[in-house]
Amino acid sequence: MTTRRDMMKCLAWAGTGIVWTMAGGVPRSLNLGEAALAEPTGFTFVQISDTHMGFKAEANPDPNATLQAALDKIAALPNKPAMMIHTGDVTHLSKPAEFDTADQLIKSAKLDTHFIPGEHDVIGDDGKMYFERFGAKDAAAGGWYSFDQGGVHFVGLMNVVGFGPASGGTLGKEQIEWLEKDLKGKSASTPVVVMAHIPLWPVYPQWGWTTADAEEAFKYLKPFGSVTVLNGHIHQVVQKVEGKMTFQTAMSTAFPQPAAGSAPNPGPMKVPSDKLKSLLGLREIAYAPATGLKLSEQTLA
Numbered sequence: 001m002t003t004r005r006d007m008m009k010c011l012a013w014a015g016t017g018i019v020w021t022m023a024g025g026v027p028r029s030l031n032l033g034e035a036a037l038a039e040p041t042g043f044t045f046v047q048i049s050d051t052h053m054g055f056k057a058e059a060n061p062d063p064n065a066t067l068q069a070a071l072d073k074i075a076a077l078p079n080k081p082a083m084m085i086h087t088g089d090v091t092h093l094s095k096p097a098e099f100d101t102a103d104q105l106i107k108s109a110k111l112d113t114h115f116i117p118g119e120h121d122v123i124g125d126d127g128k129m130y131f132e133r134f135g136a137k138d139a140a141a142g143g144w145y146s147f148d149q150g151g152v153h154f155v156g157l158m159n160v161v162g163f164g165p166a167s168g169g170t171l172g173k174e175q176i177e178w179l180e181k182d183l184k185g186k187s188a189s190t191p192v193v194v195m196a197h198i199p200l201w202p203v204y205p206q207w208g209w210t211t212a213d214a215e216e217a218f219k220y221l222k223p224f225g226s227v228t229v230l231n232g233h234i235h236q237v238v239q240k241v242e243g244k245m246t247f248q249t250a251m252s253t254a255f256p257q258p259a260a261g262s263a264p265n266p267g268p269m270k271v272p273s274d275k276l277k278s279l280l281g282l283r284e285i286a287y288a289p290a291t292g293l294k295l296s297e298q299t300l301a
């Protein structure tokens with residue numbers, strides 16, 4: 001008789017996807033084959049990031065096509081996700097046509113989608129066009145918000161207004177005070193997923209891959225037994241675990257960026273066309289009360 005272990009061996013070749021699942025409040029990763037076997041009492045959701053609609057350069061001549069490829073991968077998942085999150089840089093230059101294209105493509109996935117802006121989404125108008133299209137209905141005046149899904153508390157933070165390539169992102173006193181109030185009274189056993197565009201931890205401050213005042217926010221997150229922080233911005237997966245907090249950056253669907261310090265500056269990185277899709281991708285996250293969060297990365301290759 002085929003055992004679960006045998007099945008996992010057979011599925012091991014199926015791809016590099018990672019699914020997030022919550023196990024006893026602690027995030028754990030598994031591949032897409034395991035995700036298909038996720039406990040039915042939970043739910044799955046997907047993360048895409050840095051779609052950069054309107055980007056026009058050799059690093060990716062057609063970001064529309066690679067976003068569509070990501071959405072096709074999502075549509076083919078064994079279990080339909082309960083929702084999708086987008087962790088910023090929906091567009092490249094905050095142009096109306098770019099927002100419209102992103103809206104049309106993402107709506108075609110027919111998933112409840114929660115957005116966080118990137119610095120490319122607030123060019124010129126501090127995010128007015130972005131918030132008109134993608135802002136949460138019950139967001140605070142500054143654009144941050146929270147919601148609950150299946151026993152998990154989701155927090156969407158905004159750290160891109162005032163972004164500087166040398167200084168990184170900031171949250172600001174008002175948003176941090178809001179976070180304190182938002183988390184107050186919640187049980188320490190509640191799994192928390194935090195979404196922000198720029199990394200909340202210092203991945204590489206020399207390139208602005210950091211959030212200056214994130215430590216102030218961490219004071220209110222550290223009491224929880226499981227906190228998973230999902231970021232975009234750097235177009236690659238970098239992971240860190242600090243106590244009960246897990247930090248994860250995500251791949252882009254548009255173009256890769258160099259690893260920290262491996263080039264003079266960050267920015268679109270041109271690679272051979274046959275390798276591009278192996279550096280782009282999405283993340284699936286599965287949650288079940290008994291097992292927690294399980295993360296899974298899937299490239300577009």
